[in-house]
Structures are given as C-alpha cells and as structure tokens.
Amino acid sequence: MIARALGLLTRWFFSLLGLFIVASMVWVLAYRLLPVPMTWMMARDSLDGKAVQHTWVPLTAMSRALPRAVIGAEDANFCYHGGFDWEAMKAAARANYQGKKLRGGSTISQQAAKNVFLWPERSYLRKGLEAWFTALIEIGWGKARIMEIYLNVVEMGPGIYGMASASQHYFGTTVDKLSPKQAARLTAILPQPIKRSVSKPSKTVRRYARRIEKRVAVVADEGIDACLWK
Incomplete structure (x- = not known):
C-alpha cells in the first residue's frame, strides 16, 4: 500500500515537473518576440492602487549611453558570462561573510529573470527558480534581448517601470x-530605486552617478558592450 502511494506521488511529481519545464520554456520563448506586458511588481x-507608468521601447530606440551605464555600474562582464558571474558572486559572498556592507553578485541576466518571471522576496526557492530562468533566457533570448527587456521592466521609482518611463x-x-x-543618474539609483532619488539625489548618489558617467565612456571605448550591437 505504501509502495503504491509512493509510486503515485512520484509520478505526480515528475508530471508536474515536466509540465513546469515545458511551460517555462514556452513562457521564455514567447517573450523572445513579445513585449513583457506585466511583471509581479x-x-x-496596480493592486495597491498605484498608477503604473510603463512604456515599452526597443533597445535600438534607446540612447546607447543607457545600456553602457548599466553595464559599467552593475555588470561589467555582461557580454562575456553565461548568465552568472562566478567571480563576482564569490567576492560578494566573501564581503558579506566578513561583515562588510551587504552586496549582491547578481548579473543583469539574473535581475532580468527575477524581474520578469518571479517575485522580489528572497528565499532558496526563488533563487533556484532565478537560476533556472537565467539559464533559459541566456539560451532563448541572447544578450541584446536580455538587456532590452531588463531596461524596459526595471523598477525606477514608485510605480515607474522601465527606462523610457523614467x-x-x-x-x-x-x-x-x-x-x-x-x-x-538613472542608473545610480539601482538597485534601490525607492530609497534613492533621481530628482533629489543624495551626495552619495551624486558621487556614484559621476563615477558611472566615466564608466560609460570606458564601456564605449573598450567595446565592452559589443554583444548588444551585432
């Protein structure tokens, strides 16, 4: 009796797992072609009654300074990693372990996966799903599409989503x-767009924005963003 029940549960588990895998692949492939209409955030x-500002703009219709600023500030190896920057993750883990200011090692790909498909609260389940969707979008979307979607859905203030709206x-x-x-200046408020302000930046945000502006030129001069313009 117990063996039969375990066998039934096992079949149900693998059936649901297979369904999830197929559904997630279809979901990712759909967004390869279609704009993302809505995210969890x-x-x-909307449910909280806030007016949501969200306008979709293709990457080719954005200033090149914008993805260069994001790469320079958040993910210098964006064009070279496969979705996960292991060295950055190790450095973040070491810094956090040593009691320094908490920092993350998430790539733009991981942030895009989280923003589009998942919820913001941290948990082992969400991190596992984030890794799964990150791998899928690296295969299914490619770098230019990942950047395009990230820049179109990233939270930029209360009810403000995407760089076009910002x-x-x-x-x-x-x-x-x-x-x-x-x-x-827009990039400098990430990854804390609610605590930091574009219109009334603190001294720390202003200094950070100046550093990012210098990195924009470096990214352009060294071709660090070449994967976006092929």
Whole structure:
C-alpha cells in the first residue's frame, strides 16, 4: 500500500515537473518576440492602487549611453558570462561573510529573470527558480534581448517601470535623447530605486552617478558592450 502511494506521488511529481519545464520554456520563448506586458511588481502596485507608468521601447530606440551605464555600474562582464558571474558572486559572498556592507553578485541576466518571471522576496526557492530562468533566457533570448527587456521592466521609482518611463518622468525627455550624465543618474539609483532619488539625489548618489558617467565612456571605448550591437 505504501509502495503504491509512493509510486503515485512520484509520478505526480515528475508530471508536474515536466509540465513546469515545458511551460517555462514556452513562457521564455514567447517573450523572445513579445513585449513583457506585466511583471509581479507592476501587478502588486496596480493592486495597491498605484498608477503604473510603463512604456515599452526597443533597445535600438534607446540612447546607447543607457545600456553602457548599466553595464559599467552593475555588470561589467555582461557580454562575456553565461548568465552568472562566478567571480563576482564569490567576492560578494566573501564581503558579506566578513561583515562588510551587504552586496549582491547578481548579473543583469539574473535581475532580468527575477524581474520578469518571479517575485522580489528572497528565499532558496526563488533563487533556484532565478537560476533556472537565467539559464533559459541566456539560451532563448541572447544578450541584446536580455538587456532590452531588463531596461524596459526595471523598477525606477514608485510605480515607474522601465527606462523610457523614467526618462520622461525625471527628465521630461525620450529615452533616445538621454545624455551620458542623465543615463548615469538613472542608473545610480539601482538597485534601490525607492530609497534613492533621481530628482533629489543624495551626495552619495551624486558621487556614484559621476563615477558611472566615466564608466560609460570606458564601456564605449573598450567595446565592452559589443554583444548588444551585432
């Protein structure tokens, strides 16, 4: 009797696992072609009664300073890793273990996977799913599409999602006209867009934005973003 029940549970488990694998692959492939209409964070804000600002813009219609700022600030190895920057993760783990200021080792690919498919709270389950979806989007989307989706769904303030909406909200301009300075100011509030401010930046955010602006030129000069423009 027990063996029969275990066999039934095992079949159910593998059936559900297979269904999840197929469904997640279809979901990822769909977003290879279609804009992401909604994320968990956007849905949460809508349910809370917040006005959600979200405008989809292709990567080719964005200022090149913007992905360069994000790469320079958050993921210098974006074009070279397979979704996971193991050295950055090890460095983050060492720093956290030594009691220094908490830092993460997430790549832009991991952040895109989390923002599009998952919820924000930290847990081992979410981290495992994040790894799964990161691997899928690296295979199914490619670097340019990962960057395009990340820049279109990233939270940029209360109810503000994507760099196009942020450009209009904070600077009154379209995302294709962003200067390196403006792109750096937007990037400087990540990954804490609620605590940090673009319109009223602290001294720390202003200093960080100036460093990012310098990195924009480095990324361009050294071709660190070459994978985006093939």
